[in-house]
Amino acid sequence: MQTHKAKRVEIIIESMMERRLTEALRKADVTGYTILPVKGGSGRSGEWSRAGQVSRAGGMLAVVCIIKPDRLDALLEAAFAVVERHIGVVSVTDCEVLRAERF
Amino acid sequence: MDQILSLAAENLLSPIILFFVLGFAAAYAKSDLTVPEAVAKAMSLYLLFAIGFKGGASVASHGVDTALILSLVAGVVLSFVLPLVAFALLRVMSGLDVTNAAAVAAHYGSISIVTFVAGTSVLDSAGLAGEGFMVAVAAAMEAPAILAALWLIARYGDKSNSEEMDGELLREILLNGSIVLLIGSFLIGAITGADGLARIESFIVAPFQGVLCLFLLDMGLVAGRGLRSAAGVLRPGLLAFGIVMPLVGSLFGLAAGMLIGLSAGGVALFMVLSASASYIAVPAAMRVALPEANPSIYLTLSLGVTFPFNLTLGIPIYLAIARTVTGG
Numbered sequence A: 001m002q003t004h005k006a007k008r009v010e011i012i013i014e015s016m017m018e019r020r021l022t023e024a025l026r027k028a029d030v031t032g033y034t035i036l037p038v039k040g041g042s043g044r045s046g047e048w049s050r051a052g053q054v055s056r057a058g059g060m061l062a063v064v065c066i067i068k069p070d071r072l073d074a075l076l077e078a079a080f081a082v083v084e085r086h087i088g089v090v091s092v093t094d095c096e097v098l099r100a101e102r103f
Numbered sequence B: 001m002d003q004i005l006s007l008a009a010e011n012l013l014s015p016i017i018l019f020f021v022l023g024f025a026a027a028y029a030k031s032d033l034t035v036p037e038a039v040a041k042a043m044s045l046y047l048l049f050a051i052g053f054k055g056g057a058s059v060a061s062h063g064v065d066t067a068l069i070l071s072l073v074a075g076v077v078l079s080f081v082l083p084l085v086a087f088a089l090l091r092v093m094s095g096l097d098v099t100n101a102a103a104v105a106a107h108y109g110s111i112s113i114v115t116f117v118a119g120t121s122v123l124d125s126a127g128l129a130g131e132g133f134m135v136a137v138a139a140a141m142e143a144p145a146i147l148a149a150l151w152l153i154a155r156y157g158d159k160s161n162s163e164e165m166d167g168e169l170l171r172e173i174l175l176n177g178s179i180v181l182l183i184g185s186f187l188i189g190a191i192t193g194a195d196g197l198a199r200i201e202s203f204i205v206a207p208f209q210g211v212l213c214l215f216l217l218d219m220g221l222v223a224g225r226g227l228r229s230a231a232g233v234l235r236p237g238l239l240a241f242g243i244v245m246p247l248v249g250s251l252f253g254l255a256a257g258m259l260i261g262l263s264a265g266g267v268a269l270f271m272v273l274s275a276s277a278s279y280i281a282v283p284a285a286m287r288v289a290l291p292e293a294n295p296s297i298y299l300t301l302s303l304g305v306t307f308p309f310n311l312t313l314g315i316p317i318y319l320a321i322a323r324t325v326t327g328g
Helices: A015-027 A069-083 B002-012 B015-028 B037-062 B066-093 B098-109 B113-125 B134-140 B144-156 B167-174 B177-204 B208-233 B236-260 B264-275 B281-289 B295-326
Strands: A004-014 A034-037 A040-043 A046-049 A060-067 A088-097
Touching (some): A004 A015, A004 A069, A015 A069, A015 B281, A060 A069, A060 A088, A069 A088, B002 B015, B002 B113, B002 B295, B037 B134, B037 B177, B037 B208, B066 B098, B066 B134, B066 B236, B066 B264, B098 B236, B098 B281, B098 B295, B113 B134, B113 B208, B113 B295, B134 B177, B144 B281, B167 B281, B208 B295, B236 B264, B236 B295, B264 B295, B281 B295
Antiparallel strands (some): A004 A060
């Protein structure tokens, strides 16, 4: 089956920043993304867990975007402006998609 | 003193405190006991709805007077002033840097609605009731402390460590879900009055204590786990601040309540509000406004130290002082 090269960008970010990040993505014409709940983890800022949070302040979530390689820089610039000073991880991996016209 | 000890002993053996202690102990013992996130959220909505509605219905019965307006104004002023006091204390007691001190200070100017709910429950047990509008005062005290923290950063700190107070952040603070439900229920209670309360009394009065017990079990789990995982960040000076600041704050509440001429219950609730520290609205705002501040410090301090202190010893102390001073 024919597949097409694409980039998968995964942004783990504080829940409080969700709306700001998705707004920035939309402004950068990245209209396709998926928001996933994440259970817990550990990093430079210590351990965190989705269970037992009394507010969104301590929670994290994952925003996943799959885009054409030529649009990667615009997405990363938009995302970086939001996540730069906050707890989180931004990673980019190569992937392949079936329907290129959708990305 | 006897009164304080007697109230403290009575409070410590009440179901709500014992359930909190159970949660705290279970978390410390690394038990896998958890309250599902959605259940905890639902209980939090129920408590806000019930306390807001009952407060509104009480205002409908007693009418609006100058004490309500003065209490609201005093609440807003205290919420702005207490962070300045907390900031000065923190700098002296703990040597915390400006950014973290401002973030912690914001928590101590704002309020903990669960502490307030527990306070009203203790008042009920003691046969006292505060003015119904204290619920509205609680809501009014949520946000000004955040502005005070941003002012502290602008005045004493590195402005690059804080975000501008944009419309989005202001909207998130003022339209925080807890505030919307609390004020909304309060207004509905005030509009529908005693008739409205009679219609839903079986839902918001009788089950209230049971739901509060279960909610405090969850709070105990959260506080215990938070304290266990972040105990290393709390130096002795910070720990002492977590106990001293609520006592200092309560004195400001005492002064405000006395000046306005509130009842013994109202003064006690003003003391509880001024002594409590936020762990819901302010941490969320601080993550956006002061991302450089360490959440382990302010969350552990407000939820792991000040909240248990207020719940177990603080509230009986404030109640005893309010009764002694007002003669109520």
